[in-house]
Amino acid sequence: MFELLGIPPQVLMGQLLLGLINGSFYAVLSLGLAVIFGLLNIINFSHGAQYMLGGFVAWMLLTYFGIGYWWALILAPLVVGATGLVLERLALSKLYHLDHLYGLLLTFGVALIIQGLFRNYYGISGQPYQIPEILSGGQNLGFMFLPNYRAWVVVASVIVCFGTWFMIEKTRLGAYLRAATENPVLVGAFGINVPRMIMLTYAFGVGLAGFAGVLAAPIYSVNPNMGADLIIVVFAVVVIGGMGSIMGAILTGYGLGVIEGLTRVFYPEGSAVVIFVIMAIVLMIKPEGLFGRGA
Amino acid sequence: MMRSIALGTAAVAALTGTAYAQETIDVTLGVLNDRSGTYADLSGEGSVIAARMAVEDFNAEEKGLNVEILSADHQNKPDVGSNIARQWYEQEGVDAILDVPTSSVALAVADISNQMGGVLLNSGAGSTELTQGQCAPTTIHWTYDTAALAKGTGQAITEAGADKWYFLTADYAFGHSLEENTMNVVEEAGGEVVGSVRHPFPATDFSSFLLQAQASGADVIGLANAGGDTVNAIKQASEFGITQSGQSLAALLMFISDVHALSPETAQGLQLTEAFYWDQNDETREWSSRFEERHNAKPTMVHAGVYSAAMHYLRAVEAVGSTNNEEVVAHMKANSFDDPLFGEGYVRADGRVIHDMYLFEVKAPADSEGEWDLYEQKAVIAGEEAFLPMIDECDFSSEG
Numbered sequence: 001m002f003e004l005l006g007i008p009p010q011v012l013m014g015q016l017l018l019g020l021i022n023g024s025f026y027a028v029l030s031l032g033l034a035v036i037f038g039l040l041n042i043i044n045f046s047h048g049a050q051y052m053l054g055g056f057v058a059w060m061l062l063t064y065f066g067i068g069y070w071w072a073l074i075l076a077p078l079v080v081g082a083t084g085l086v087l088e089r090l091a092l093s094k095l096y097h098l099d100h101l102y103g104l105l106l107t108f109g110v111a112l113i114i115q116g117l118f119r120n121y122y123g124i125s126g127q128p129y130q131i132p133e134i135l136s137g138g139q140n141l142g143f144m145f146l147p148n149y150r151a152w153v154v155v156a157s158v159i160v161c162f163g164t165w166f167m168i169e170k171t172r173l174g175a176y177l178r179a180a181t182e183n184p185v186l187v188g189a190f191g192i193n194v195p196r197m198i199m200l201t202y203a204f205g206v207g208l209a210g211f212a213g214v215l216a217a218p219i220y221s222v223n224p225n226m227g228a229d230l231i232i233v234v235f236a237v238v239v240i241g242g243m244g245s246i247m248g249a250i251l252t253g254y255g256l257g258v259i260e261g262l263t264r265v266f267y268p269e270g271s272a273v274v275i276f277v278i279m280a281i282v283l284m285i286k287p288e289g290l291f292g293r294g295a
Numbered sequence: 296m297m298r299s300i301a302l303g304t305a306a307v308a309a310l311t312g313t314a315y316a317q318e319t320i321d322v323t324l325g326v327l328n329d330r331s332g333t334y335a336d337l338s339g340e341g342s343v344i345a346a347r348m349a350v351e352d353f354n355a356e357e358k359g360l361n362v363e364i365l366s367a368d369h370q371n372k373p374d375v376g377s378n379i380a381r382q383w384y385e386q387e388g389v390d391a392i393l394d395v396p397t398s399s400v401a402l403a404v405a406d407i408s409n410q411m412g413g414v415l416l417n418s419g420a421g422s423t424e425l426t427q428g429q430c431a432p433t434t435i436h437w438t439y440d441t442a443a444l445a446k447g448t449g450q451a452i453t454e455a456g457a458d459k460w461y462f463l464t465a466d467y468a469f470g471h472s473l474e475e476n477t478m479n480v481v482e483e484a485g486g487e488v489v490g491s492v493r494h495p496f497p498a499t500d501f502s503s504f505l506l507q508a509q510a511s512g513a514d515v516i517g518l519a520n521a522g523g524d525t526v527n528a529i530k531q532a533s534e535f536g537i538t539q540s541g542q543s544l545a546a547l548l549m550f551i552s553d554v555h556a557l558s559p560e561t562a563q564g565l566q567l568t569e570a571f572y573w574d575q576n577d578e579t580r581e582w583s584s585r586f587e588e589r590h591n592a593k594p595t596m597v598h599a600g601v602y603s604a605a606m607h608y609l610r611a612v613e614a615v616g617s618t619n620n621e622e623v624v625a626h627m628k629a630n631s632f633d634d635p636l637f638g639e640g641y642v643r644a645d646g647r648v649i650h651d652m653y654l655f656e657v658k659a660p661a662d663s664e665g666e667w668d669l670y671e672q673k674a675v676i677a678g679e680e681a682f683l684p685m686i687d688e689c690d691f692s693s694e695g
Contacts, residue, residue, distance in 0.1 A: 219530065219531060220499055225333075
């Protein structure tokens, strides 16, 4: 068996798998951002707060209504998506004719308000949320102990990511969407309600963040700041993948998860910055991102 | 009402002939802590409430003290904390600053308090530097420090037979200090440190570090981190079957707010050291239930420390008859206390407060009778043993 820089292969395999699991979160979150940016040209800075909302809605459903994980997985993204709907109608839709910066500032402000409200009400320590019974425990793979829930996270994220990609790139609905961003007036002339489509797209992107939040609830602490730390990394992922590229966001999400995982073995102190270093390099060599279609 | 009390005290003063009590003494206390970040639950608004309770329980008004309490958020940033402290001393007439979690901020504020004639009554920070390397005559470090935590948890676990340690350490000053303190205790107790890994602060995913710890073959994984990092690490350790496979976890700094967030399902069996637990005796229960009425949560040891420190400070101001920082600190150091929350203790010449520490174990869900019924007491660590001995450079007794 090979041994790389003094790291035994079973440890390496374990870390690769873990990287893939973390990459799943990056992928789902950056996918949501890419959908929103690609189709609406909005840089959605409240994505982290909406991810947090997903976790909290799952927790609320359980605590106040006794509704468990599986229903939360469907309901929480819908609820979070609905808040996105309201935000788009009341505020974002007024900004489409202005520079990107206005949307960014608005969503950033919204994120601060949402996080502040939750912090004020629920405190910072977080709320407990247990792994569903059926997914507790794990498998011994020989080189590592793989918790069933983490395996589920990878499966769920792969399904959602590729489902979304398929819908946008390969279906008629996706074609309408892409057409509407190219030329909203023309698409409107064909009798398609463009503002409604854009509104639903934003809600969908936001719903994806909520979905990631529910996935994260049982393994990370459900607290008001859970998205604030993550969102910066996810933006870096989107920039590396190429703003607006759906497949780019998915693949870079998984890829960077793996790279970050490996950094944690070889140089743990650097694991917080490795993604940003890669981002800087990519921006220097290929400013439109690895999968970008050019500006 | 105010006037009649003031007249009353004046009359009493005139009868007894004391000179001071004729005028009220203005005392301004500033509670400076994290009100929005990682440490907001263990300090935050709760500490302000604790300080207010101290003023009320002390009957400050009747004793001729006119106490005002200010509060501010230092955002865990030394520059922000320093600016607020400076402004408080210069413009708001603050006499003492309370709480100040986050060691880097606490050290900066300790220095400013010393320069500007204020007193730092620290409850929230953990660094031993406050009363060792960077001690100051006006610093009083009330609740805990990393050495006491290491002593409590490190020694108890090593002596119980689990003597191979691996450390998971937050990569900043506090984590390093906690790691080093605990390593010393472990090695003194005959244990061995087989390795350590430093994780970025703050971190969300610990699985990778936990796996490295698992592969090390250690008996115990020492978590030299705090707040959300500790919570996430413990949650994930249970998920990855670390505890089931025979390794145990030692949370070197953990507050009841963290344990509450984890719930006993995940945290059961964890051993940790604290200076205070609400359910220790009638007095702690009584105070804690009054606190809970106002704050919707049981107090942490940091909240309790703010209360007791404020009490002891007000006693000294009353006795001295002024807020002169040298005289007040001298009085605080010269007089031991018997406190409802911390029991008997005293302020050592270097400003380290010596009181008992306790080793707790988190209850199993079946044994927990309520949301906050979380700890079982395993051992008492006498104050003299728990804290580091005084170093000569920090012996301020001659200057008092």
